[in-house]
Amino acid sequence: MAKLLYITAHPHDHQSSFSMAAGQAFLDAYRESHPQDEIKHLDLYNMNIPHIDADVFSGWGKLRGGGQFGDLSSEEQKKVSRLGELVDEFVAGDKYVFVTPMWNFSYPPIMKAYIDAICVAGKTFKYTQEGPVGLLPNKSAIHIQARGGIYSEGPAAGMECGHRHLSAIMAFFGITDFKGIFVEGHNAAPAQADAIKAKAIEEAKQAAKVFGREKVNA
Secondary structure (H helix, E strand, O other): OOEEEEEEOOOOOOOOOHHHHHHHHHHHHHHHHOOOOEEEEEEHHHOOOOOOOHHHHHHHHHHHOOOOHHHOOHHHHHHHHHHHHHHHHHHOOOEEEEEEEOEOOEOOHHHHHHHHHHOOEOOOEEEEOOEEEEOOOOOEEEEEEEEOOOOOOHHHOOOOOHHHHHHHHHHHOOOOEEEEEEEEOOOOOHHHHHHHHHHHHHHHHHHHHHOOHHHHHO
């Protein structure tokens, strides 16, 4: 049995969001094809995700300096312990599905806050004399992203930064089994929006059926 973390960074649901619609189709197909697996939905917009701020740096500094958890202020304790919970939860997963829209060429800020929470030395990566090494090499991940315009080709190609950043983070963690499903062009060509959405939903369903199996059978 594997544990899948379904991580959504969208304020809307599958009825009004193209990325969430494709994500829901993926999730439904995954449940059907992997009935033995555990699935946990992390709705980032409804979670406590501390930003890395002065309290966090101060708390980390005290602990690294040999201090005990009880030496931290109440705010430092709350934020540092919550960040620890988030990265431990991520590490405990076997497969990850990220669902985001593209906002301003990237993704919502709550997603960046979550990524900051799980980038922890000794948990998801480590430093060596040869450079950083990812600690999650046997995991699989997929990113489902909606883009109103066309960014895979044409004049806007290369401007999208969210998927590229997530791809770099997954590689940093040692996750080489990483794919993307993109719903794009529905705002640029509204007459084709339904067809674009339907195509992405079908792609998501097919991807769900084999998600992670290539890695397991490698």
